[in-house]
Amino acid sequence: MPSTITIAQNSAHPLTVNRLGYGTMRLTGPEIWGEPANRPEALQILRTAVESGVNFIDTADYYGEDVTNRLIREALYPYRNDLVICTKVGATRRPDKSWVPFNTPENLRTSIENNLRTLGQEQVQLVHLRLMGHDAVPLDEQLGAMFEMQREGKILHVGLSNVTREELEAGLKLGPIATVENMFSYAQRTTLSHAHGHNPGGEEVLELCEQHNIPLIPFFSLLHALPKQLDKIAEVARKYNVTPAQINLAWLLHHSPWILPIPGTSSLAHFRENMGTKDIQLSAEDMANLE
Template identity: 70%
Template sequence: MSSSAKTLPLEITIGQNTQNPLTVYRLGYGTMRLTGPGIWGEPANREEALQILKNAVQVAGVNFIDTADYYGEDVTNRLIAEALYPYPKNLIICTKVGATRKPDKSWVAFNRPEQLRTSIDNNLRTLKQEQISLVHFRVMLDSDVPFEESIEAMFELQKEGKILHVGLSNVTRDQLELGLTKGHIATVENMYSYHQRTTLVIHHNENRGGEEVLDLCEKNQIPLIPYFSLVTSLPTQNDKIGMIAQKYQVSKAQINLAWLLHKSRWILPIPGTSSLAHLDENLQAANIQLTAEDMAYLG
């Protein structure tokens, strides 16, 4: 290992400077890939899906799991409860609300205050919890409900004790800034990877990627949780990430995760997979110590 490599911080705190901070390891697990095709229905190999959850938590020590009741529908929540309940005391389950699925499998907004309450109650029931440690409000682009109305409803549910920490997902910088004026924003979950640093929604002319909010997250000590990180990590040209992968004899996906971990101590990757082998490979990325020269080369 080069002398310029530095040891990564192995933990991150959610809810920094609150009465209920939560400390988790810096590689979590995202469950979306445990569903069937189109993020719908049961997994192709249900036993392997259950074993992935058990291995992640009981063998690898992962203590942050990301889910949503509209994965499946409700497939990942039920798998989590079947595999892991009763939960270890240090396990943080993060879910998302703000969307739902129609019978045609389309994604639609479900973000009116009464709908958010319905989603929270459904998550509590299927996850077998009395309080959810962290809930992201997912912003749907074609919603007719003002963002401010939805986020105020989230903080009301927090006051009622149904939610411990409130986070945001798929937000612009302006929405994050507005959210911070309404209450404590514990986390932000936006699309982010080495090759997908910004996310421009052309028909809305809005940026909703990780790069747009990272500095604000760092300033406020808010973990940034990248989603779709591995999906967007495999380039077809200008393959600097491939060169670093070759240097360390690892996969491009592993270097993408290592880059995220080195990019900022406030980034919490949650790589998802439906393969036990890939679960092990993803988690090994935490052992890759990139040098300052590596990071400079990657840019």
């Protein structure tokens, strides 16, 4: 099981990071809105993450709003040379806490400028364009704006988030796609439809990602299992004396060398538990049992 993964490995500026990363979304208040309940602990988690070898941190200016970006800057600036901060654009939040598209070329430029300002950077190393599933703005216009800002030097690498296989195929025809960020866990591998739209699953794009050496970054990767699946994962967890959530993360790491999990938490103890996943070596028998 590889301990690192390389983003944009065929480009002039590849980024090699450790598997696991850290997703900051849970550092905000309830419903991904407002300040954290325990601000000192949130800052300590970020510092502990970097001290523990995490050098890939996922954020977005619409977490909070702008809460996670400000926490990252307060905790970690000036940034270590090997730290990759990945953000997302394409959405925004309304005062009622709803999530809505913000993806015209002008919107995307506004978001990039805001991320650069709040993170204190001159260039964002990796930006995911999140597709909302009901976009009125054509994909080529959205990606065209992203690639334009890449040529200007505001963005180093462009990725896609919340994409179907067909959308990823279309994106690859428009320009270099460095990474994909989709919902993916042991129990949730295909599209999840709900009242607010849909979230394409990681399994739907994994083969295409592997063919093009594109890291797949799962979000919501912590355990959401159905009863029968939970029985299987609990059995393996007992074997290693760890939690089912840890086995879920270990399964992702073993499922493909092109998967870069970014489990998030607002608890320092839970963060340390997640980091322990790297020491779990699942056997071929374990993986067959889980499958």
